[in-house]
Amino acid sequence: MIKIWSMKKNEEAAAKKKPKTSAAQIRVQKDLTELDLPPTMTTHFPVPTDLLNFTLTITPDEGMYQGGAFVFSFAINTNYPHDPPKVKCTQKIYHPNVDLEGNVCLNILREDWKPVLNLNSVMVGLQYLFLEPNADDPLNKEAAEELRKNREQFLYNVKQSMRGGHIKGMPFDKVTV
Amino acid sequence: MAAVDVQRVNGTSHVGDWPDRYYHVDQVLDRPGPRTDPSFMAGDGVKDFLRNQCKILVIGAGGLGCEILADLALSGFKDIHVIDMDTIDISNLNRQFLFRPKDVGKPKATVAAEYVMKRVPGTKVTPYYGKIQDKDDDYYMQFNLVICGLDSVEARRWINATLVNLVDPENPESLKPLIDGGTEGFKGQARVILPTVTSCYECSLDMLNKPTAFPICTIANTPRLPEHCIEWASVLEWPRVQGDKKMDTDDPEHIQWLYNIASARAKEFKIEGVTWQLTQGVVKNIIPAIASTNAIIAASCCNEAFKIATSSAAYLNNYFMLIGTDGVYSYTFEHEKRSDCPVCGGESLEVSVPRSWTVERLIEMLVEKQDIQIKKPSLSTATAQIYFQAPKQLEEVTRPNLEKLVSDLVPDGGDITVTASSLPFSLSLRITYV
Ligand SMILES: [Zn+2]
Secondary structure: OOOOHHHHHHOOOOOOOOOOOOHHHHHHHHHHHOOOOOOOEEEEOOOOOOOOEEEEEEOOOOOOOOOEOEEEEEEOOOOOOOOOOEEEEOOOOOEOOEOOOOOEOOHHHOOOOOOOOOHHHHHHHHHHHHHOOOOOOOOOHHHHHHHHHOHHHHHHHHHHHHEOOEEOOEEOOEOEO | OOOOOOOOOOOOOEOOEOOOOOHHHHHHHOOOOOOOOOOOOOOHHHHHHHHHHOEEEEEOOOHHHHHHHHHHHHHOOOEEEEEEOOEOOHHHOOOOOOOOHHHOOOEHHHHHHHHHHHHOOOOEEEEEEOOHHHOOHHHHHOOOEEEEEOOOHHHHHHHHHHHHHHOEOOEHHHOOOEEEEEEEEOEEEEEEEOOOOOOOOHHHHHHOOOOOOOOHHHHHHOOOOHHHHHHHHHHHHHHHHHOOOOOOOOOHHHHHHHHHHHHHHHHHOOOOOOOHHHHHHHHOOOOOEOHHHHHHHHHHHHHHHHHHHHOOOOOOOOEEEEEOOOOOEEEEEOOOOOOOOOOOOOEEEEEEEOOOOEHHHHHHHHHHOOOOOOOOOEEEOOOOEEEOOOOHHHHHHHHHHHHOEHHHHOOOOOEEEEEOOOOOOEEEEEEEEO
């Protein structure tokens, strides 16, 4: 066998035996403990020892969704950060980029996810959807159509839905705080 | 099958080893060449090591694994172990040449092992039908070398982290070279990882080609490709209709359901090309496997294994890339170790702590330590949080631990993972009590 050990001895930082903590787990610890969130976003851990499943509540303090509290579930698998976190809106809301099942159209959650991104980037991206709903990437086509054609009506629909009202016969969850 | 004599062979012929069996291989083992390592001992010593002592583990007995097993056996490795958790599917037979139609349904590892032993007399192949995660450190410790021919990122990350963790500064035998092969259609790579010495698998995680993900809004609104319809069925319709029921991509009924939904969708949007096979391919993220790519990458991996085991020539430093999509292009470079790699990078410290110290005292000590410069560290063990600076809820939950004794939370010789914004990644502490 080739003598690798001698090379190792020359290494400046002869790494010590590392703990059995998984790379995903260390990464989630790092991401979470270094979250730099504005007061409009809070995390909640239903089981505090389980760092891989939690919720994020966004309470926008400006824009059309001001006055609502929007709750997203985060599920992180052991292949994080190779795989992005799975994020869903837990409420039925009226938003061009969120469908009625809670799926979210945010590029960094799917096609543009990279391991260098972190939970903070995802959370900031989610909040941005409430400040600047985007009619070009619709998941709720009717909402997007309304936003594009008639901003006033869209805003009215948003307020109506946030109070738990119906839009075109479809009931929405009450999300006002 | 002829009776095989497994007594010590010395590179020279004996029962089971016919005359000049290793004539060609011995050309490089009997005398040094211009690129041989200075430690190379030509002749019987190295042949004895290769043929009687060297124990090599092959992970994966699929497309790459079959090639690797054949190449190793034919180049003279005689004690080979193989792990694979899969059984043989009829679709494997076009390239996984150790398998025959009668083997369909049987474990790949077992069938591959039997085939190689029958075909290459004198070789002992020990199969394990199961997961790599079933095995512990003692198991991996018995090998001189590990070769991976896997198609799963997760399994690779696991074995990489396991071999990095296995390295014990007190024990040279604990450093197991890992040779990792991978193919994707006409592209492939082979690399040599010397755990803790060179860049590891995790170091290069961001270089990986990610499976193509389509924007969810395209899938929902403007499907143009058959793949968009299949993704619609699996990503949006499955959870909507099936609720919490987990999708099993190995279950033909689930694939059938997705296929039906995707076909209806395709019809609605006048898209052609949704087939049962494509449905399975998309949801299982199958990239067509090319036999020749597997052969090239496997050969490269085994070539490296041979050179490392014998010191007969310089080994790959450390990444070989093959791109066969437009002509044939290959490139070799040294992938650099990342100091912020969560597996092999980061700092590691031995810390002696009085048994009377609280967690708070330990944190104070860490913050005061000039040589590591950390602010606001968060601490955990492999199984529990000790103290988290944030988010607020976790800080509150872990705050009572500040007053507890470190020795009540961490055993003697136990590890603590420390993260802090000032650290590029993490720091691990090995705690001993005084
Ligand atoms: Zn690394």
